[in-house]
Amino acid sequence: MSHLFDKKIVEAFGETLAAVAKESLPAAVEDVLATPGLTDHLARTVEREVQRFAETELGVPPILRFTDEFAFFDDYLRLAYESTGMSQKWCSRWWAHRSVRFRIRSMWLAYESLVRRDPATCDEVFLRTIGDHHMPLLTGERSPMVACTSGHQPGKPLKSDPIEEGTL
Numbered sequence: 001m002s003h004l005f006d007k008k009i010v011e012a013f014g015e016t017l018a019a020v021a022k023e024s025l026p027a028a029v030e031d032v033l034a035t036p037g038l039t040d041h042l043a044r045t046v047e048r049e050v051q052r053f054a055e056t057e058l059g060v061p062p063i064l065r066f067t068d069e070f071a072f073f074d075d076y077l078r079l080a081y082e083s084t085g086m087s088q089k090w091c092s093r094w095w096a097h098r099s100v101r102f103r104i105r106s107m108w109l110a111y112e113s114l115v116r117r118d119p120a121t122c123d124e125v126f127l128r129t130i131g132d133h134h135m136p137l138l139t140g141e142r143s144p145m146v147a148c149t150s151g152h153q154p155g156k157p158l159k160s161d162p163i164e165e166g167t168l
Contacts, residue, residue, distance in 0.1 A: 065115050070095065072108035080127060081135050088139045091148035097155050099144045103134050 032038070054060035066072040073094070083090065094100045110130050114122040137143070147153035 062112070062116060064112050066108060066112070069101065069105040069108040072111065073104055076111070077104065077107070077131070080131060081139070089141070089143035089146045089148070090139055091145040091152055093148075093152040094138075094145065096152060097144050098157065099155060100138055103138060107131065107134055 051060075051063060055062050066075060091097065091100075094104070107126075107130055111122065111126050114126050118125070138145070144155045145153075147155075
């Protein structure tokens with residue numbers, strides 16, 4: 001029934017709609033193309049889709065915002081979480097603490113994943129859900145760097161006895 005109704009509308013108004021479209025469509029297209037920033041937006045969208053295709057279909061490694069966890073720390077994390085003074089536990093040789101480096105590396109990888117999925121909101125989401133979780137553990141009373149008050153003190157890994165045969 002609906003198809004029949006659509007057909008009747010096209011029969012009754014088709015010529016009029018075609019004439020209006022022919023007259024107004026070029027101006028409407030011109031208005032859209034004159035939208036400020038449209039070209040930049042389209043270029044970014046195309047670039048993002050080409051990169052996604054290259055990664056998923058061609059196996060091209062992703063373009064990272066930061067080359068490694070050290071660049072991520074220097075150029076992002078240490079600026080986002082400034083020192084709060086005496087109560088903050090931190091060691092300038094953070095990278096020598098395996099557990100700290102492990103956490104910062106996993107934060108960096110999570111950030112890189114977020115920035116590829118949604119560059120507009122990645123900072124807010126990262127800080128709220130990842131950084132604000134890990135940084136109090138790295139700088140608080142339970143910090144692996146708590147012994148580094150006057151200089152670097154290496155941490156010790158958790159103890160682990162060899163797995164007994166037949167356990168697995």
